[in-house]
Amino acid sequence: MRLIPRPALRRPFYGEFIVKPVKVGICGLGTVGGGTFNVLKRNAEEIARRAGRGIEVAQIAMRTPNPNCQITGTPTTTDVFDVASNPEIDIVIELIGGYTIARELVLKAIENGKHVVTANKALIAVHGNEIFAKAREKGVIVAFEAAVAGGIPVIKAIREGLSANRINWVAGIINGTGNFILTEMREKGRTFPDVLAEAQALGYAEADPTFDVEGIDAAHKLTILASIAFGIPLQFDKAYTEGITRLTTADVNYAEALGYRIKHLGVARSTPSGIELRVHPTLIPADRLIANVNGVMNAVMVNGDAAGSTLFYGAGAGMEPTASSVVADLVDVVRALTTDPENRVPHLAFQPDSLSAHPILPIDACESAYYLRIQAKDHPGVLAQVASILSERGINIESIMQKEVEEHDGLVPMILLTHRVVEKRMNDAIEALEALEDVAGPVVRIRVEHLN
Ligand SMILES: NC(=O)c1ccc[n+]([C@@H]2O[C@H](COP(=O)([O-])OP(=O)(O)OC[C@H]3O[C@@H](n4cnc5c(N)ncnc54)[C@H](O)[C@@H]3O)[C@@H](O)[C@H]2O)c1
Ligand SMILES: N[C@@H](CCO)C(=O)O
Ligand code: NA
Structure with a gap:
């Protein structure tokens, strides 16, 4: 047998790309900001090969140093609005969290013609309609994959991969902190406050952890999922939310004896009279895959009329899983920089003029x-x-x-x-x-x- 020598693999490298790198600015260097900086640095070559251009962090707005990041050589500021008005920067990455400054920052960045990548589900669920309208006016992209289910590319899957379907329902374990607490309590008999403190130390919890345990964070994410699944405007104020703080061990054990697991589930279902949008503790048959999603892992089930049920699983929170989604959004934006804004994937999956007025049902x-x-x-x-x-x-x-x-x-x-x-x-x-x-x-x- 004659072996045909393989041509030497051409090894592309960062500096080889003729086009200049795209300059981005990171606002907030905490858990997700730090992870994003590190992934961009560590995987620079892979990312540039995928995006067609390098991605360079040209400025970081931060209040305190992040011990996990070596940022030597990157200009810093304490004012996030410096990044939004930095003429060198094409993409602003909002990772400060909250609704107030984050909203002003994102609107300012859009006003200045910059694309935005954010992990902020609270911001998108509450102010997304305003933000997307402004982005459309200015022809820029606001990408938010990291906002729902951390490292799982579920926004992309629903918005693009399932676009043939009439979606019937979406159901998900979409808060890592809450699922981590329920799992540790059930499997190891640990107490609620003890596990919550660990989730905070691991960087999973929101700045205000009642958002996690009372289902507000999951309702933010479900609001976003429902919009892209059914083509409706974001309506967080109509979501029903019930937390896990009142669950008792007795009910967890009785559920188990009946062949069920209790999970904190977000359910968005389309019915002829309206859309159900609800987050609450839920019994799920123990033999279902989603009933066995444990710890900080998340899973989202989507039921479409053509595809049937699909299930998306992965880490729902944490520094690098979330950074994975932020960076994937950056790559998407870089690839779309030269495209006609009218031909891009719509923010809410459906064309903005085709959103439906189907009402959200009261609980x-x-x-x-x-x-x-x-x-x-x-x-x-x-x-x-x-x-x-x-x-x-x-x-x-x-x-x-x-x-x-x-x-x-x-x-x-x-x-x-x-x-x-x-x-x-x-x-x-x-x-x-x-x-x-x-x-x-x-x-x-x-x-x-x-x-x-
Ligand atoms: N932690 C996760 O696993 C995770 C996962 C998905 C999405 N998110 C979202 O990502 C965002 C960031 O979360 P995080 O966990 O990284 O929070 P964090 O508290 O670790 O980081 C936020 C950082 O922003 C800084 N900051 C806040 N306001 C600022 C300002 N005005 N100027 C400069 N810096 C400012 C803070 O000092 C902090 O370092 C939030 O919207 C959160 O909901 C977090
Ligand atoms: N606090 C959130 C972060 C990820 O969105 C969670 O625990 O799921
Ligand atoms: Na995601």
């Missing part, structure tokens, strides 16, 4: 199955009373689990799983259940999704 018009835990007195006939309250309202029981009498208070926990029902009807049933003589205290209700 009591949303539909799901339910887990109910009722603390009942150990009297004969309680179960019959419970069953008749539910059946009078057309709520079908799927299964019932009754535990032993709890010695200290003589109460018997009765756990029920129901079929799908509109929330308003369930609220009415719960009110009637709580009024029963033999039912003590509030009924615990957790929504159930089978994600079929």
Whole structure:
């Protein structure tokens, strides 16, 4: 056999590109800013080969040094607006977080004709409509892949990869901190505050961690996902949000015994009467892939009429996973610098003049199955009373689990799983259940999704 010698691999290198590098400015050198700086530096050659041009950090706006970054030689400032008005800079990377200065900074950068890359889901969910309108007027791109599910390229997947589909629903574990807390509590029996402190030390949590544990951060991300999935304007104020702080170990264990896992899930579903947009603890059958997404990992399921269900999995937070998305956006922007703004991928996936006015449904018009835990007195006939309250309202029981009498208070926990029902009807049933003589205290209700 004659071996044909392979031609020596041509090794392109950064300096070889004739075109000058694109100059970018980083605003905020914290967890994500530091990761972005380091990835741009470490993978400069790969990135330049992909983008067709090098990407040079020409300025950094920072308040304090980041011990993880060697920034020698890169000009710095303490004022982010210096970056937005720096004539050398083509792309402003907003990584300071928050809604106030970040909004002014992004609008100023756009005003000055600069493209923007941001990881700020709060900013996009709350001020995105204004920001995208301004960007369109100025013919610039605002890229935000890092804003949803950290390192998972899910914005790109929905906006481009699934563009043939009519999307039915999107469901995701989209807060790394919350999922890390739930996992550590379930697997290692650790306490909530202990795990939260670790998530903060690892750089996963928001500046205000109530955003993570009360579901606000997940609602920001779900708002963005719903817009690009259904072609609707961003409407964060209409999202329903319930946190994980009131979950008890008892419910986690009962769910487990019934074959379910409790996850903090964001669900956006398109129905004929409107769009459901809700974040809450949710029972998911334990044999589903998404029920087994643990720690800081995130996963987003998208159900489209042509593709069926697709699942996107990866790190939902952290320095370099998030930087991966920021840098991918930079590469996209660099490739699109010379393109006609009218022919670029629209910010919200659909052409801005084709957004739909399909309304967001209030939570009591949303539909799901339910887990109910009722603390009942150990009297004969309680179960019959419970069953008749539910059946009078057309709520079908799927299964019932009754535990032993709890010695200290003589109460018997009765756990029920129901079929799908509109929330308003369930609220009415719960009110009637709580009024029963033999039912003590509030009924615990957790929504159930089978994600079929
Ligand atoms: N940490 C993550 O895993 C992660 C993942 C995805 C998205 N995000 C988003 O990325 C953004 C940044 O998050 P982070 O975790 O890097 O936060 P961080 O607190 O680690 O970093 C923010 C940095 O910005 C600096 N800063 C704030 N205001 C400034 C100003 N006016 N001028 C100059 N510097 C300023 C702070 O000093 C800090 O160093 C947020 O919008 C966050 O929601 C974070
Ligand atoms: N605080 C967020 C960061 C990633 O968006 C989380 O924990 O998911
Ligand atoms: Na992403």
